[in-house]
Amino acid sequence: MTTTVSIDSRSGGPDGAVRAAGLAVDDLNVRYGDTTAVEGVSLDVAPAETVAVIGPSGCGKSSTLRAVAGLVPVAGGTITLAGRDVTSLDPARRNVGLVPQNYAVFPHMTVAANIAYGLRARGVPASERRVRVGEMLDLTRLTELAERRPDQLSGGQRQRVALARALAIRPDTLLLDEPLAALDPQLRGGLRRELSGMLAATECATLIVTHDQREALSLGSRILLLRDGRPVQFDTPRRLWDDPADAFVADFLSGAVLLEAERDHDHAVVMDGRWRIPIRELDVRPTEHGSTRLLLHHDGLGVVDEEETPDDGSALVAEVEHVEFTGDALHLTVRAGGHALGVRVPPGTRVGRSVALTVNPGRAALLTPNP
Numbered sequence: 001m002t003t004t005v006s007i008d009s010r011s012g013g014p015d016g017a018v019r020a021a022g023l024a025v026d027d028l029n030v031r032y033g034d035t036t037a038v039e040g041v042s043l044d045v046a047p048a049e050t051v052a053v054i055g056p057s058g059c060g061k062s063s064t065l066r067a068v069a070g071l072v073p074v075a076g077g078t079i080t081l082a083g084r085d086v087t088s089l090d091p092a093r094r095n096v097g098l099v100p101q102n103y104a105v106f107p108h109m110t111v112a113a114n115i116a117y118g119l120r121a122r123g124v125p126a127s128e129r130r131v132r133v134g135e136m137l138d139l140t141r142l143t144e145l146a147e148r149r150p151d152q153l154s155g156g157q158r159q160r161v162a163l164a165r166a167l168a169i170r171p172d173t174l175l176l177d178e179p180l181a182a183l184d185p186q187l188r189g190g191l192r193r194e195l196s197g198m199l200a201a202t203e204c205a206t207l208i209v210t211h212d213q214r215e216a217l218s219l220g221s222r223i224l225l226l227r228d229g230r231p232v233q234f235d236t237p238r239r240l241w242d243d244p245a246d247a248f249v250a251d252f253l254s255g256a257v258l259l260e261a262e263r264d265h266d267h268a269v270v271m272d273g274r275w276r277i278p279i280r281e282l283d284v285r286p287t288e289h290g291s292t293r294l295l296l297h298h299d300g301l302g303v304v305d306e307e308e309t310p311d312d313g314s315a316l317v318a319e320v321e322h323v324e325f326t327g328d329a330l331h332l333t334v335r336a337g338g339h340a341l342g343v344r345v346p347p348g349t350r351v352g353r354s355v356a357l358t359v360n361p362g363r364a365a366l367l368t369p370n371p
Protein backbone atom coordinates (compact mmCIF):
# COMPACT_ATOMS: atom_id res chain seq x y z
CA MET A 1 0.00 0.00 0.00
CA THR A 2 2.62 2.49 -1.05
CA THR A 3 1.17 5.91 -1.73
CA THR A 4 3.12 8.29 -3.88
CA VAL A 5 2.84 11.84 -2.68
CA SER A 6 4.64 15.08 -3.16
CA ILE A 7 7.17 15.49 -0.38
CA ASP A 8 7.32 19.22 -0.84
CA SER A 9 5.46 21.02 1.92
CA ARG A 10 4.93 23.98 -0.42
CA SER A 11 2.38 21.87 -2.26
CA GLY A 12 -0.12 22.93 0.40
CA GLY A 13 -0.04 20.02 2.81
CA PRO A 14 -1.08 16.40 2.58
CA ASP A 15 -3.41 15.24 -0.11
CA GLY A 16 -6.39 13.01 0.62
CA ALA A 17 -4.42 9.78 0.20
CA VAL A 18 -1.82 10.75 2.80
CA ARG A 19 -4.43 11.89 5.22
CA ALA A 20 -6.30 8.62 4.81
CA ALA A 21 -3.31 6.33 5.29
CA GLY A 22 -0.52 8.14 7.09
CA LEU A 23 -0.22 10.50 10.03
CA ALA A 24 -1.51 14.07 10.05
CA VAL A 25 -1.12 16.55 12.91
CA ASP A 26 -3.03 19.81 12.58
CA ASP A 27 -2.41 22.88 14.72
CA LEU A 28 -1.33 20.85 17.76
CA ASN A 29 -1.13 22.48 21.19
CA VAL A 30 0.25 20.77 24.29
CA ARG A 31 0.32 22.39 27.73
CA TYR A 32 1.61 21.28 31.11
CA GLY A 33 -0.21 23.51 33.59
CA ASP A 34 0.88 27.05 32.69
CA THR A 35 3.70 25.88 30.40
CA THR A 36 2.93 25.83 26.68
CA ALA A 37 5.18 23.09 25.32
CA VAL A 38 3.82 22.92 21.75
CA GLU A 39 1.89 25.57 19.86
CA GLY A 40 0.49 25.49 16.31
CA VAL A 41 2.47 22.44 15.13
CA SER A 42 1.24 20.83 11.92
CA LEU A 43 2.87 18.02 10.00
CA ASP A 44 2.03 15.04 7.85
CA VAL A 45 3.82 11.76 7.25
CA ALA A 46 2.95 9.47 4.34
CA PRO A 47 3.08 5.67 4.64
CA ALA A 48 6.68 4.46 4.20
CA GLU A 49 7.92 8.01 4.79
CA THR A 50 10.14 9.15 7.67
CA VAL A 51 9.78 12.67 9.02
CA ALA A 52 12.28 13.97 11.57
CA VAL A 53 11.41 16.52 14.25
CA ILE A 54 14.43 18.49 15.44
CA GLY A 55 15.19 21.52 17.53
CA PRO A 56 17.06 22.59 20.66
CA SER A 57 16.46 21.03 24.06
CA GLY A 58 13.02 21.90 25.44
CA CYS A 59 11.54 22.98 22.06
CA GLY A 60 8.67 20.49 22.29
CA LYS A 61 9.93 17.53 20.23
CA SER A 62 9.08 14.78 22.73
CA SER A 63 5.79 16.44 23.63
CA THR A 64 4.76 16.35 19.96
CA LEU A 65 5.66 12.66 19.75
CA ARG A 66 3.96 11.83 23.03
CA ALA A 67 0.79 13.61 21.91
CA VAL A 68 0.70 11.45 18.76
CA ALA A 69 1.14 8.36 20.96
CA GLY A 70 -1.67 9.57 23.25
CA LEU A 71 0.60 9.84 26.28
CA VAL A 72 -0.07 13.52 26.96
CA PRO A 73 -3.40 15.32 26.66
CA VAL A 74 -3.90 17.58 23.68
CA ALA A 75 -4.92 21.16 24.50
CA GLY A 76 -5.83 21.99 20.89
CA GLY A 77 -5.64 20.66 17.33
CA THR A 78 -6.24 17.22 15.84
CA ILE A 79 -4.25 14.04 15.23
CA THR A 80 -5.31 11.75 12.40
CA LEU A 81 -3.84 8.26 12.07
CA ALA A 82 -4.64 6.05 9.10
CA GLY A 83 -7.73 8.11 8.38
CA ARG A 84 -9.10 8.09 11.96
CA ASP A 85 -9.27 11.12 14.21
CA VAL A 86 -7.45 9.71 17.26
CA THR A 87 -7.04 12.99 19.16
CA SER A 88 -8.96 11.69 22.18
CA LEU A 89 -8.46 7.96 21.62
CA ASP A 90 -6.86 5.67 24.19
CA PRO A 91 -3.12 5.08 23.37
CA ALA A 92 -3.59 1.31 23.15
CA ARG A 93 -6.18 1.74 20.37
CA ARG A 94 -4.06 3.93 18.08
CA ASN A 95 -1.97 1.16 16.49
CA VAL A 96 1.19 3.13 17.11
CA GLY A 97 4.61 1.58 17.72
CA LEU A 98 6.68 3.64 20.14
CA VAL A 99 10.41 3.33 20.73
CA PRO A 100 11.10 5.51 23.75
CA GLN A 101 14.49 6.95 24.72
CA ASN A 102 17.05 4.59 26.32
CA TYR A 103 15.88 1.38 24.63
CA ALA A 104 13.16 0.37 27.05
CA VAL A 105 13.18 -3.42 26.76
CA PHE A 106 12.07 -5.89 29.44
CA PRO A 107 15.27 -7.06 31.17
CA HIS A 108 13.86 -10.40 32.36
CA MET A 109 12.63 -11.51 28.90
CA THR A 110 14.59 -12.96 26.00
CA VAL A 111 14.93 -11.02 22.77
CA ALA A 112 12.21 -13.18 21.17
CA ALA A 113 9.85 -12.74 24.16
CA ASN A 114 10.41 -8.98 24.10
CA ILE A 115 9.47 -8.86 20.42
CA ALA A 116 6.41 -11.09 21.00
CA TYR A 117 5.18 -9.00 23.94
CA GLY A 118 2.86 -6.64 22.02
CA LEU A 119 1.50 -9.50 19.92
CA ARG A 120 0.66 -11.53 23.03
CA ALA A 121 -1.06 -8.49 24.56
CA ARG A 122 -3.17 -8.17 21.40
CA GLY A 123 -4.17 -11.83 21.49
CA VAL A 124 -2.33 -12.81 18.29
CA PRO A 125 -2.35 -16.66 18.11
CA ALA A 126 0.92 -18.49 18.90
CA SER A 127 1.55 -19.74 15.35
CA GLU A 128 1.13 -16.23 13.89
CA ARG A 129 3.30 -14.82 16.72
CA ARG A 130 6.14 -17.16 15.81
CA VAL A 131 6.01 -16.07 12.17
CA ARG A 132 6.02 -12.37 13.02
CA VAL A 133 8.77 -12.67 15.62
CA GLY A 134 10.85 -14.55 13.01
CA GLU A 135 10.25 -11.76 10.49
CA MET A 136 11.27 -9.10 12.99
CA LEU A 137 14.40 -11.00 14.09
CA ASP A 138 15.31 -11.23 10.44
CA LEU A 139 14.66 -7.56 9.71
CA THR A 140 16.69 -6.37 12.69
CA ARG A 141 19.40 -9.05 12.23
CA LEU A 142 18.83 -10.53 15.69
CA THR A 143 18.01 -14.12 14.73
CA GLU A 144 21.21 -15.49 16.27
CA LEU A 145 20.51 -13.63 19.51
CA ALA A 146 16.82 -14.58 19.89
CA GLU A 147 17.31 -16.46 23.18
CA ARG A 148 19.57 -13.90 24.88
CA ARG A 149 18.41 -11.52 27.57
CA PRO A 150 18.98 -7.75 27.15
CA ASP A 151 21.89 -7.72 29.64
CA GLN A 152 23.73 -10.04 27.25
CA LEU A 153 23.43 -7.56 24.36
CA SER A 154 25.30 -4.46 23.25
CA GLY A 155 23.57 -1.06 23.30
CA GLY A 156 23.02 -1.17 19.55
CA GLN A 157 21.54 -4.67 19.74
CA ARG A 158 19.21 -3.63 22.57
CA GLN A 159 18.03 -0.71 20.50
CA ARG A 160 17.29 -3.09 17.62
CA VAL A 161 15.19 -5.21 20.00
CA ALA A 162 13.17 -2.13 20.96
CA LEU A 163 12.65 -1.36 17.27
CA ALA A 164 11.66 -4.96 16.47
CA ARG A 165 9.18 -4.96 19.35
CA ALA A 166 7.56 -1.74 18.13
CA LEU A 167 7.37 -2.98 14.52
CA ALA A 168 6.05 -6.47 15.41
CA ILE A 169 2.52 -5.18 15.94
CA ARG A 170 2.54 -3.84 12.38
CA PRO A 171 1.79 -0.30 13.45
CA ASP A 172 0.41 2.27 11.04
CA THR A 173 2.74 4.77 12.65
CA LEU A 174 6.14 4.29 14.22
CA LEU A 175 7.37 6.85 16.74
CA LEU A 176 11.08 6.95 17.58
CA ASP A 177 12.21 9.20 20.44
CA GLU A 178 15.95 9.92 20.17
CA PRO A 179 16.53 6.30 19.07
CA LEU A 180 20.33 6.54 18.93
CA ALA A 181 21.02 9.07 21.70
CA ALA A 182 22.12 6.50 24.28
CA LEU A 183 24.77 5.01 21.98
CA ASP A 184 28.35 6.15 21.69
CA PRO A 185 29.13 8.13 18.52
CA GLN A 186 30.89 5.31 16.66
CA LEU A 187 28.04 2.87 17.19
CA ARG A 188 25.54 5.58 16.32
CA GLY A 189 26.83 6.02 12.75
CA GLY A 190 26.52 2.30 12.01
CA LEU A 191 23.08 1.94 13.56
CA ARG A 192 21.87 5.07 11.78
CA ARG A 193 22.64 3.41 8.45
CA GLU A 194 21.01 0.16 9.60
CA LEU A 195 17.96 2.01 10.88
CA SER A 196 17.61 3.77 7.55
CA GLY A 197 17.56 0.37 5.78
CA MET A 198 15.08 -1.11 8.28
CA LEU A 199 12.72 1.84 7.98
CA ALA A 200 12.88 1.62 4.19
CA ALA A 201 11.64 -1.98 4.50
CA THR A 202 8.47 -0.99 6.41
CA GLU A 203 5.30 0.66 5.23
CA CYS A 204 4.81 2.66 8.44
CA ALA A 205 4.61 6.40 8.61
CA THR A 206 7.61 7.09 10.86
CA LEU A 207 8.11 10.14 13.05
CA ILE A 208 11.57 10.40 14.58
CA VAL A 209 12.56 12.89 17.24
CA THR A 210 16.21 13.81 17.45
CA HIS A 211 18.43 16.69 18.46
CA ASP A 212 21.12 15.34 16.11
CA GLN A 213 21.12 17.27 12.83
CA ARG A 214 23.00 14.53 11.01
CA GLU A 215 20.46 11.92 12.06
CA ALA A 216 17.61 14.16 10.89
CA LEU A 217 19.27 14.94 7.56
CA SER A 218 20.07 11.32 6.78
CA LEU A 219 16.87 9.65 8.07
CA GLY A 220 14.15 12.19 7.34
CA SER A 221 12.73 12.66 3.86
CA ARG A 222 11.36 15.84 5.44
CA ILE A 223 12.34 17.67 8.60
CA LEU A 224 10.25 19.79 10.95
CA LEU A 225 12.36 22.25 12.88
CA LEU A 226 10.84 23.54 16.14
CA ARG A 227 11.86 26.48 18.31
CA ASP A 228 10.17 27.29 21.64
CA GLY A 229 7.32 24.89 20.84
CA ARG A 230 6.56 26.49 17.48
CA PRO A 231 7.28 25.28 13.94
CA VAL A 232 9.99 27.23 12.11
CA GLN A 233 10.36 25.26 8.87
CA PHE A 234 8.99 21.97 7.51
CA ASP A 235 10.78 20.95 4.36
CA THR A 236 13.11 18.49 2.66
CA PRO A 237 16.67 18.26 4.03
CA ARG A 238 18.01 19.72 0.78
CA ARG A 239 15.77 22.76 0.95
CA LEU A 240 16.45 23.34 4.65
CA TRP A 241 20.14 23.28 3.82
CA ASP A 242 19.95 25.37 0.66
CA ASP A 243 17.20 27.82 1.57
CA PRO A 244 16.83 28.13 5.36
CA ALA A 245 13.83 30.17 6.53
CA ASP A 246 15.97 32.24 8.87
CA ALA A 247 19.37 32.51 10.56
CA PHE A 248 18.29 30.16 13.36
CA VAL A 249 17.57 27.35 10.87
CA ALA A 250 20.89 27.91 9.07
CA ASP A 251 22.84 27.89 12.33
CA PHE A 252 20.99 24.98 13.95
CA LEU A 253 21.18 22.69 10.95
CA SER A 254 24.74 23.23 9.80
CA GLY A 255 26.37 26.05 11.72
CA ALA A 256 25.91 28.20 8.59
CA VAL A 257 25.50 31.97 8.73
CA LEU A 258 22.76 33.90 6.99
CA LEU A 259 23.48 37.62 6.52
CA GLU A 260 21.19 40.34 5.23
CA ALA A 261 22.55 41.48 1.88
CA GLU A 262 21.87 44.06 -0.80
CA ARG A 263 22.56 43.84 -4.48
CA ASP A 264 24.49 46.76 -5.91
CA HIS A 265 24.91 46.14 -9.65
CA ASP A 266 27.49 43.36 -9.91
CA HIS A 267 28.23 43.20 -6.16
CA ALA A 268 26.51 41.79 -3.11
CA VAL A 269 26.94 44.19 -0.20
CA VAL A 270 26.85 42.92 3.39
CA MET A 271 27.66 44.19 6.88
CA ASP A 272 26.67 47.80 6.16
CA GLY A 273 28.93 48.02 3.15
CA ARG A 274 32.05 46.65 4.88
CA TRP A 275 32.11 43.71 2.51
CA ARG A 276 31.48 43.92 -1.25
CA ILE A 277 31.48 40.53 -2.92
CA PRO A 278 31.54 40.26 -6.72
CA ILE A 279 28.34 38.53 -7.83
CA ARG A 280 30.35 36.32 -10.20
CA GLU A 281 31.90 34.65 -7.12
CA LEU A 282 28.49 33.69 -5.72
CA ASP A 283 25.93 30.99 -6.42
CA VAL A 284 22.86 33.19 -6.99
CA ARG A 285 19.69 31.25 -6.13
CA PRO A 286 16.02 32.04 -5.59
CA THR A 287 14.65 31.94 -2.04
CA GLU A 288 11.13 31.32 -0.75
CA HIS A 289 11.87 33.29 2.39
CA GLY A 290 11.95 37.08 2.57
CA SER A 291 14.76 39.36 1.56
CA THR A 292 18.13 39.01 -0.18
CA ARG A 293 20.59 37.15 2.06
CA LEU A 294 24.09 35.71 1.88
CA LEU A 295 24.30 32.04 2.99
CA LEU A 296 27.73 30.96 4.19
CA HIS A 297 28.33 27.31 5.00
CA HIS A 298 31.71 26.39 6.47
CA ASP A 299 33.17 25.69 3.06
CA GLY A 300 31.91 29.02 1.69
CA LEU A 301 34.80 31.08 3.03
CA GLY A 302 38.54 30.94 2.61
CA VAL A 303 41.48 32.77 4.14
CA VAL A 304 43.79 34.86 1.93
CA ASP A 305 47.40 35.83 2.67
CA GLU A 306 47.85 39.41 3.80
CA GLU A 307 50.10 40.18 0.80
CA GLU A 308 47.41 38.88 -1.53
CA THR A 309 44.50 40.62 0.15
CA PRO A 310 42.54 42.51 -2.50
CA ASP A 311 41.93 46.17 -1.66
CA ASP A 312 38.59 46.43 -3.49
CA GLY A 313 36.48 45.57 -0.42
CA SER A 314 35.98 41.96 -1.53
CA ALA A 315 38.00 40.67 1.46
CA LEU A 316 36.62 40.91 4.98
CA VAL A 317 39.01 41.36 7.90
CA ALA A 318 37.81 39.34 10.90
CA GLU A 319 39.14 38.70 14.42
CA VAL A 320 40.03 35.08 15.15
CA GLU A 321 38.22 33.89 18.28
CA HIS A 322 38.91 30.18 18.23
CA VAL A 323 40.95 27.64 16.26
CA GLU A 324 40.16 23.94 16.39
CA PHE A 325 42.31 21.27 14.72
CA THR A 326 40.26 18.33 13.46
CA GLY A 327 42.93 16.35 11.62
CA ASP A 328 41.86 17.09 8.07
CA ALA A 329 41.18 20.81 8.64
CA LEU A 330 41.35 23.81 10.91
CA HIS A 331 37.97 25.11 12.01
CA LEU A 332 38.14 28.81 12.74
CA THR A 333 35.55 30.82 14.56
CA VAL A 334 36.00 34.44 13.57
CA ARG A 335 34.07 37.62 14.30
CA ALA A 336 33.26 40.50 11.97
CA GLY A 337 30.51 43.12 12.03
CA GLY A 338 29.02 41.57 15.15
CA HIS A 339 28.66 38.14 13.51
CA ALA A 340 30.45 34.90 14.42
CA LEU A 341 31.46 33.05 11.26
CA GLY A 342 32.71 29.48 10.87
CA VAL A 343 35.55 28.90 8.40
CA ARG A 344 37.12 25.59 7.41
CA VAL A 345 40.68 25.88 6.06
CA PRO A 346 43.46 23.39 5.22
CA PRO A 347 45.39 22.25 8.32
CA GLY A 348 48.65 23.99 7.27
CA THR A 349 47.07 27.45 6.95
CA ARG A 350 48.89 30.21 8.90
CA VAL A 351 46.41 31.88 11.22
CA GLY A 352 47.19 35.03 13.20
CA ARG A 353 44.95 37.14 15.45
CA SER A 354 43.02 38.38 12.46
CA VAL A 355 42.40 36.95 9.00
CA ALA A 356 41.25 38.30 5.65
CA LEU A 357 38.33 36.29 4.31
CA THR A 358 37.03 35.92 0.77
CA VAL A 359 34.28 33.68 -0.49
CA ASN A 360 35.29 30.46 -2.18
CA PRO A 361 34.00 30.91 -5.75
CA GLY A 362 30.64 29.21 -6.22
CA ARG A 363 30.51 27.94 -2.61
CA ALA A 364 28.66 30.85 -1.01
CA ALA A 365 25.05 31.50 -2.01
CA LEU A 366 23.21 34.75 -2.59
CA LEU A 367 19.56 33.97 -1.91
CA THR A 368 17.35 36.35 -3.85
CA PRO A 369 13.54 36.56 -3.53
CA ASN A 370 11.45 35.75 -6.57
CA PRO A 371 10.28 38.98 -8.19
Ligand SMILES: Nc1ncnc2c1ncn2[C@@H]1O[C@H](COP(=O)(O)OP(=O)(O)OP(=O)(O)O)[C@@H](O)[C@H]1O
Pocket residue numbers: 032035036037055056057058059060061062063064211
Ligand atom coordinates in the same frame (compact mmCIF):
# COMPACT_ATOMS: atom_id res chain seq x y z
N1 LIG B 1 5.66 16.70 32.47
C1 LIG B 1 5.96 17.98 32.30
N2 LIG B 1 5.53 18.94 33.15
C2 LIG B 1 5.82 20.25 32.95
N3 LIG B 1 6.56 20.71 31.92
C3 LIG B 1 7.02 19.81 31.04
C4 LIG B 1 6.77 18.41 31.17
N4 LIG B 1 7.36 17.77 30.13
C5 LIG B 1 7.97 18.73 29.39
N5 LIG B 1 7.77 19.95 29.93
C6 LIG B 1 8.23 21.24 29.39
O1 LIG B 1 7.72 21.37 28.08
C7 LIG B 1 8.70 21.93 27.20
C8 LIG B 1 8.94 20.97 26.03
O2 LIG B 1 9.51 19.77 26.55
P1 LIG B 1 9.86 18.53 25.59
O3 LIG B 1 10.33 17.41 26.48
O4 LIG B 1 8.74 18.27 24.69
O5 LIG B 1 11.09 19.15 24.79
P2 LIG B 1 12.19 18.40 23.90
O6 LIG B 1 12.36 19.26 22.68
O7 LIG B 1 11.81 16.99 23.67
O8 LIG B 1 13.47 18.51 24.83
P3 LIG B 1 14.77 17.54 24.94
O9 LIG B 1 15.48 17.63 23.61
O10 LIG B 1 15.57 18.18 26.04
O11 LIG B 1 14.28 16.16 25.27
C9 LIG B 1 9.91 22.21 28.05
O12 LIG B 1 9.88 23.55 28.45
C10 LIG B 1 9.75 21.28 29.23
O13 LIG B 1 10.37 21.81 30.38
